[in-house]
Amino acid sequence: MRIDLHAHSNVSDGTEAPADVMASAARAGLDVVALTDHDSTDGWAEASAAALKNGVVLVPGMEVSCRTELGISVHLLSYLHDPAHPGLLEEITKAKDARLTRAERMVTLLAEDYPLTWDDVIHHVAPGATLGRPHIADALVAAGVVSDRAEAFASILTSRSRYFVQHYAPDPVTAVELVRAAGGVPVFAHPVASARGRIVGERTYLDMIDAGLAGLEINHRDNPAEGRAFLHKLAERYGLLITGSSDYHGTGKPNLLGENLTSPAVLARIEEMGTGTPVVRGKTTAS
DSSP states (O other): OOEEEEEOOTTTTOSSOHHHHHHHHHHTTOSEEEEOOBTOOTTHHHHHHHHHHHTOEEEEEEEEEEEOTTOOEEEEEEESOOTTOHHHHHHHHHHHHHHHHHHHHHHHHHTTTSSOOHHHHHTTSOTTOOOOHHHHHHHHHHTTSSSSHHHHHHTTTSTTSTTOOOOOOOOHHHHHHHHHHTTOEEEEOSTTOGGGSOOOOHHHHHHHHHHTOOEEEEEOTTSOHHHHHHHHHHHHHHTOEEEEOOOBOGGGSSOOTTSSOOOHHHHHHHHHHOOSSOOBOOTTSOO
């Protein structure tokens, strides 16, 4: 069984609609795929219908953007949580609103030096999508300023750039607690992806574990080998689940569906632990 537990649609910063992600998963030979858009579950309904049509199993999920008190970015995958849970919903709504305000400020700063307007950015955002830096990157590509998203993030949109603006994000320990309260299964996404920016120390892992962290996304292209060794030791010591995923974004990133996979045994544990919403499984795809 081929299981990929991290994929994005254009509800956040992917380039494909939720239904198209399900079709792409089927073409890639996946049996199971998780839709984990940033701070949003708005793609679940469309993805559910498409998953049944395409004969793939859907794990409804979300990627919660977090930040430690030291300003280090942490991404937390949440599987099978209740999308209407008031505590979690309030927190991600606050984060989405902050992303919008932050993007507006960044575009104002960028417009001082580049041919970029707010309408240029909005053109690349699907209705109701969580707006983020990738959409600004797409607008910069369209304007001929950079060749692709990767170049934009390596230069103009880096966190070290004068155009970068922080936005509100919950503390990762709080996010773990809220995901658990919503019946979800929290997994730390690409924890040692140092090329993306600063990474947390062991104290943060321990605090998240104490709060109910269930697993670590170890098999991910952005986790270097030495970091994976540390994560495996941590998982063994504390009985954490180990997942593998592509972090698919359509054409927004080079990541390919199924390039890293999660074992059926781990998926079974996630299903046992998740009580907020069920896996979407057709009649012909028995568990």
